[in-house]
Amino acid sequence: MRPWSLVSILKIACGSWLAASLVLMLLMPGYAASQEIKVGFVNTERILRDSAPAKASQQKLEQEFAKREKQIQDAANKLKEMSTKLERDATVMPESERVKRQREAAELERDVQRRQREFREDLNQRRNEELAAVVERANRAIRQIAEAEKFDIIFQEAVYASTRIDITDKVIRALNAPAR
Numbered sequence: 567m568r569p570w571s572l573v574s575i576l577k578i579a580c581g582s583w584l585a586a587s588l589v590l591m592l593l594m595p596g597y598a599a600s601q602e603i604k605v606g607f608v609n610t611e612r613i614l615r616d617s618a619p620a621k622a623s624q625q626k627l628e629q630e631f632a633k634r635e636k637q638i639q640d641a642a643n644k645l646k647e648m649s650t651k652l653e654r655d656a657t658v659m660p661e662s663e664r665v666k667r668q669r670e671a672a673e674l675e676r677d678v679q680r681r682q683r684e685f686r687e688d689l690n691q692r693r694n695e696e697l698a699a700v701v702e703r704a705n706r707a708i709r710q711i712a713e714a715e716k717f718d719i720i721f722q723e724a725v726y727a728s729t730r731i732d733i734t735d736k737v738i739r740a741l742n743a744p745a746r
Contacts, residue, residue, distance in 0.1 A: 606712065606720035607727035609734040613704050614697065618742040623696035631689055638681050645674045707740040708733075 614620045648671050656664050711733060712720050720733065 603718045604716060605731050606715075606717045606733045607724055607731050608704075608708055608720055608722050608737055609727075609732065610701075610704070610722050612734050613737055613741070614700060617700070617704070617738045619700045619703055623700055627689070627692055627696060630692065631685070634685055638678065638685055641674065641678045641681065645671065645678055648674065703741060704737060707737050711736055711740065 648667070652664070652667050652671060659667075708720055708722075711717070721727070
């Protein structure tokens with residue numbers, strides 16, 4: 567079972583609320599007959615993959631964590647070298663030296679594992695923060711488009727959505743436009 571991400575939780579919450587709102591509007595007597603409902607759809611995954619803010623966030627995270635990732639990789643390589651050398655020389659070295667090197671290798675392995683775990687936790691936390699900022703900007707852009715073009719409802723999650731109602735490209739263009 568995969569862990570819930572901030573984006574998936576937001577999608578479910580928004581999608582459920584919006585679906586319920588649309589159903590209520592459609593069930594209201596006379597509403598559907600008296601007015602045409604304008605519906606839109608936004609592909610959140612595409613926005614989080616293709617928009618300039620999403621790409622900038624990804625690049626920012628890569629730069630922020632590159633040095634730490636390199637340090638962990640170097641430590642893992644050192645551990646691999648240490649283990650290889652220990653295996654190769656174990657039969658010819660004194661017992662006390664072998665035990666000492668095994669202890670050092672075990673200590674380094676624990677350190678590498680701890681650093682990898684902390685790295686993943688920190689990276690996930692920062693990624694969630696960056697994604698939340700992109701989602702917030704995207705939602706503002708979606709609201710602006712919805713108000714300007716008089717949409718009644720815009721879905722962010724759907725099993726199927728016609729290209730006729732898909733406004734994802736408009737949202738990406740709005741997000742990629744220089745700030746005014």
